[in-house]
Amino acid sequence: MKSLLSARSGNAMMMVALGMPALIGAMGYGVDTAQWYMWQRELQHSVDQAAIGGAWALAYSDDADYKTRAKQEFNANQKITASFASAPTISLANFDGGTANSVLVTATATKKLPFTGLLLNQSATVMARAQARFKEGSKFHACLITLKQDGTTFQIGGNAHVIANCGLGALSCSDDAITIDGSATVETTSIAACGTVDVPESLQGTVTENASGLTDVYSDIPIPEPDSGTADQTKKKYCEGNGNKAIANLFPGKYVGGYTAKCATTFNSGIYFIDGGTLDLSTNATVVGKNVLFVLRKGAQIKLGGEGATGSITLTPMQAADFQSTPYAADADRLSQMLFMEDKTDETEPASHQINGNTNLNIEGVLYLPNGDVQINGDSGTTSKLCFQISAYTLDIRGSAYLRTLCDYDDSSLLGTSTPIVRLVA
Known part of the structure; x- marks a missing residue:
């Protein structure tokens, strides 16, 4: 053991x-x-x-x-x-x-x-x-749009009153791309900019800053050009008759040096090429144009509105059917609703466009001015009961201007779509 x-x-x-x-x-x-x-x-x-x-x-x-x-x-x-x-x-x-x-x-x-x-x-x-x-990604619509991609491009100041529930937009990615003074009155449902905006507190709920995907939706629309069959309608004198009974009955074609409405003017349906100079409709004359398109070329400028309260301007755009017998039939759907188009070919400096005075201005359609600085000032009475849209290089609304457009938000120009966001959070 x-x-x-x-x-x-x-x-x-x-x-x-x-x-x-x-x-x-x-x-x-x-x-x-x-x-x-x-x-x-x-x-x-x-x-x-x-x-x-x-x-x-x-x-x-x-x-x-x-x-x-x-x-x-x-x-x-x-x-x-x-x-x-x-x-x-x-x-x-x-x-x-x-x-x-x-x-x-x-x-x-x-x-x-x-x-x-x-x-x-x-x-x-x-x-x-x-x-x-x-x-969700957001779709931004706007009927008053600025296209310049830097700097402050959209300004509303003074005692201006703007009614545009169809939205405001700016492609500028700079700070203060859109500025609205506290003294101005603005009624809108949406303000979108690639950069930031400076607006009163009452409008903050409508603002989207640093929005991505904003574009110029009209940039690729073919702009009509005159051809060998385009009539040269340039004259030294357009008005016929005397005094208050004088009238100008204009037809589509090319107008070299612009046109000044010195008497009651009717623009017959069709395309008007304004080659340089100024299309001046600010003389208080009565101006009517149904189913028309103005193409601004060679730096041509426009002036709408007058100094008195007697004149009126009524303009409506061509419809798709109006282009069927023209060389632009293939682009009829895209060109329809265009009232003014600016051809900026070979242009290095923006053209200056003005809307001013007390003239009753009733216009419908799109003012596409990619090379235009648009200024709306004085007592501009754009009390339109129709839907019109402005898409310009810059836009400056000042003084006691009154600007109203009745476009619906969903029917106004598509400004862009923001990218949807998905993030795993838990």
Whole structure:
């Protein structure tokens, strides 16, 4: 017995025997941990992608079937846990003070682990949760737009009163791209700029600053040009008759050096090419033009409105059908509704255009002046009961000008579309 107690030759075997359960347990636990982590990682990635996919669907369309998109993304990312993962639970959730502005996805995966499942005869469950916030891209419309891409390009000051619920916009990406003095009165539903704006507190709720994707939607419209068949209508004298009975009956064609309405003037339907000079309709004469398009060339300028209250100007644009018998029939739909178009070919300096005085101005259509500095001042009475839009290089409304256009927001020019935003937040 004494010899047995003093023997040391079997110690190593005993230690191995005593430590073997712990060693096997540690190895088994390590295998289970790796297995569990792999399940968790794949399941989490699947719900992440599901939440992001559902959020993108809603960011582009209110009516999107976001649940179907989320399930597709979940299933596409399943491999190891595909056979024992639960179907994802997909719902809308509130985030950061918003309402139903995020997609929430949860899922579980339940299965026995190789080691602990054998010992305990129980399954292990892993759970994953993901939440993705979305913000829809916005469409910006505007009927008063400035196209210059830097500097302060849109100014409203003095006691000017502007009613344009169809929106204001500026492509300038500079600070104070749009400025509105506190003394001016502006009624609008939207003010969007690539840069920042400086407007009264009462208008802050309509402002979108640093908007991306703003463009000149008319920049690629082909501008009509005179050809060999275009009549030269230039005359030294246009008015016929004497005194208040004098009239000018004008026809489409080319007018070199512009035209000044020194008497009651009728523009017959068609395209008028103003080659240089000024189209001056600021003389208080009565001016009427139905279904007309004025193309300003070679730096031609326009002046609308007079100094008295006796004159009136009524102008409406050509419709698509009016272009069918012209060389521009292929672009009829795009050219329709254009009232003034400025051809800035070879022009290095902006042309100056003015709208002033008390003349009753009723115009419809688009004034597209990409090379024009437009100034509306004095007591300009643009009390139009029609929809007109101005898209110019710069726009300055000052004095006691009164400018009103009745375009609906959705019917005004598309200024641009901002990019939707999706972000994984949990």
